[in-house]
Amino acid sequence: MHASARPWLRMKRQPEPTAGDPIAGVDWRQAATSLDERGYTTTAALLTSEQCRGLAALYEREEAFRSRVVMQRHGFGRGEYKYLRYPLPPIVESLRQAIYPRLVPIANRWREQLREAGRFPPALGAFLKECHEAGQERPTPLLLKYETGDYNCLHQDLYGPLVFPLQLTVLLSASEDDFIGGEFLLAEQRPRAQSRGEVVPLRQGEAVIFPVHHRPVQGIRGPYRVTMRHGVSRLHSGRRFTLGIIFHDAA
Secondary structure (H helix, E strand, O other): OOHHHOHHHHHOOOOOOOOOOOOOOOOHHHHHHHHHHHOOEEOOOOOOHHHHHHHHHHHHOHHHEEEEEEHHHHOOEEOEEEEEOOOOOHHHHHHHHHHHHHHHHHHHHHHHHOOOOOOOOOOHHHHHHHHHHOOOOEOOOEEEEEEOOOEEEEEOOOOOOOOOOEEEEEEOOOEOOOEEEOOEEEEEEOOOOOOEEEEEOOOOOOEEEEEOOEEEEEEOOEEEEEEEEEEEOOEEEEEEEEEEEEOOOEO
């Protein structure tokens, strides 16, 4: 669904974030409730329009990235993405460091509900240390580029045995101004049931936070595990850039 189909969003446009505290406008209690009930949550703008344009422009600077993936070569869809190298751009590093501790209570609660061993440390640095000690040393934040006709198949971002169960995608382009189509998609597969799909509309600078691979759902006999996948629908026209922030590193 495009912004033109949601006129109330244009009337209630949120102010752009300040550079000093990009997550100040996020209601984390409501975000946790939405993740538990719906399997995802969206935020007000985490980045200003200028910051979004700056990150999108970074895509052409090869020195900023460790690798490039052309999706159609691997059957992932159409389009491409590039993994950023360490050190990450300051704005990406800032978001990754600031958002991780906000998600840790949710991640640990989900682990407990799913009877999974271990708990995530409160600070990102401590978690990345665990990743690096386990051989997962390559950074996973990435920029994705879609052009007319491109799409991303439903998938999961698993890069090794250590997985933080939540990640986020920030839309860097302006829907309808820069592109048409290309909606963010979520699919949920519950045991012995048909899959449930969701289209998540975003505006420039806004983020969707969602599970990497599975989440708990409360059933009659207690919590049970459902599998989650995400992707992007076909772009009808224009060009669409996004920033993906994954908290575990890759092997």
